[in-house]
Amino acid sequence: MRGLQEKVVIVTGAGQGIGKATAQSFSDEGARVVVAEFNEKTGKSVVAELESNGAEALFVQTNVANRDSVRNLISVVLEKFGCIDVLVNNAGVLRDNTLKKMTDDEFDQVMDVNLRGTFICGQEVAAVMREQSSGVILNASSVVALYGNFGQTNYVASKAGVIGMTKVWARELGKDGIRVNAVTPGFIETAMTEGIPDKVLEMMMTRVPLRRMGSPEDVAAAYCFLASDDAAYITGQVLGVDGGSVT
Numbered sequence: 001m002r003g004l005q006e007k008v009v010i011v012t013g014a015g016q017g018i019g020k021a022t023a024q025s026f027s028d029e030g031a032r033v034v035v036a037e038f039n040e041k042t043g044k045s046v047v048a049e050l051e052s053n054g055a056e057a058l059f060v061q062t063n064v065a066n067r068d069s070v071r072n073l074i075s076v077v078l079e080k081f082g083c084i085d086v087l088v089n090n091a092g093v094l095r096d097n098t099l100k101k102m103t104d105d106e107f108d109q110v111m112d113v114n115l116r117g118t119f120i121c122g123q124e125v126a127a128v129m130r131e132q133s134s135g136v137i138l139n140a141s142s143v144v145a146l147y148g149n150f151g152q153t154n155y156v157a158s159k160a161g162v163i164g165m166t167k168v169w170a171r172e173l174g175k176d177g178i179r180v181n182a183v184t185p186g187f188i189e190t191a192m193t194e195g196i197p198d199k200v201l202e203m204m205m206t207r208v209p210l211r212r213m214g215s216p217e218d219v220a221a222a223y224c225f226l227a228s229d230d231a232a233y234i235t236g237q238v239l240g241v242d243g244g245s246v247t
Contacts, residue, residue: 002228005030008081009227010073012064012121013091015042017190018140021216022088025224027055032081036062036073038091064091064117070124083132086227087125089118089139089162096151107154114158119165122180126173133177136227139166143186143242159184163238170236179235181226186242188214210243 009026013019015037023033027050035050035057037043043059050057060076063069077084093113095106122137129135144152145159166182173180187193187204193213196204205211222241225231 002029002224002230004224004228007031007085007227008034008077008083009086009088010034010036010077010084010121010125011088011090012036012062012117013038014046015039018185018188018216018219019088019090020046021220022090022223023050023057025217025220026086026227027053027057029224029228031086032056033058034073034077034081035059036064036091038063064089064121065112067120067124070120074124074128078128084125084128084135086136087121087138088223088227089121089137091117092140092158094152094155096155097153098151099153102153110154111158114155115161115165118162122165122169126169126176126178129173129178130176135178137169137173137178137180138223138226139163139180139182141166141182141184141238143184143240143245145184166238167236174235179226179231181231181235182238183219183222183226184238184240184242185219186214186240186245188216188219188241190216208243208245212243214241214243 009031011019011023014023014035023035027033035043035046040061047057047059060073062073095110097106139162141162142159144156145163148156163182166180169180219241222239
C-alpha cells in the first residue's frame with residue numbers, strides 16, 4: 001500500500017484495455033474507483049468485477065468531450081464520495097489515416113476526445129482539487145507524441161498537446177497542492193493493437209530494447225506510482241512506459 005487506501009480515483013475510458021487495468025490496480029491498492037466510461041456495457045462490467053472482489057466502485061456514463069457530461073460526473077462523484085483525489089485522463093480514440101487522405105471528421109474526432117476531453121476533465125476536476133488544496137491529475141499521452149508515427153497526424157498531435165498541457169498545469173496548479181504528470185505508453189497489448197499484422201509488429205519490436213510489447217498492467221503500475229505518496233515531489237514530468245523505445 002502506498003497511501004492510496006480510500007482515495008477517490010476517477011479513471012476515464014476505464015471500460016477496457018489500459019483504463020480497465022488502471023481501475024483494477026487502484027482498486028487493489030484500496031482506492032475507491034470511479035469508472036467514467038462512455039460505453040455503458042463495458043463500464044458496468046468493470047465495476048461488477050471490482051465489486052465482486054470486495055472493492056468500492058462506481059460507474060458513471062461519461063462523454064469526456066462534453067462539458068455537461070463531465071460536470072455530471074463530478075457532481076455524482078462528489079455526492080457519493082465527497083472528494084476527488086486522483087484523475088486519470090485515460091480516454092482516447094484512434095482514427096488513423098495518412099495526411100493525404102485524412103478527413104476533417106477524422107481529425108476532429110480524435111482531437112475532441114484525446115485533447116479537448118483531457119482539457120475539460122482536467123479543468124473541471126482541478127476546480128474541485130483547488131478547494132481541497134490537494135489532488136493528482138495524470139494524463140495519458142503516447143510515445144508517438146515524441147517521435148511521430150505514420151498515418152497518425154491527428155493522434156500524434158493530440159498526444160503531443162497533452163504533454164504540453166501537463167507541463168502548463170503543473171506550473172499553474174502546484175501552488176494549490178495539485179500534482180500533474182503524464183505517461184507515454186509505447187507498444188501495449190490492447191484492442192487498439194490487435195489488428196496490427198505480425199510483420200509490422202516484428203518491425204516495431206526492433207525499436208524496443210526489451211523486445212516485447214508492454215501490458216496494460218505495466219502502464220497501470222506507473223499511474224499508481226505517480227498518484228502515490230512515493231511520488232509526492234514529482235510533478236510536470238513525462239514518464240515513458242515503452243520498453244526503452246527509441247526513434
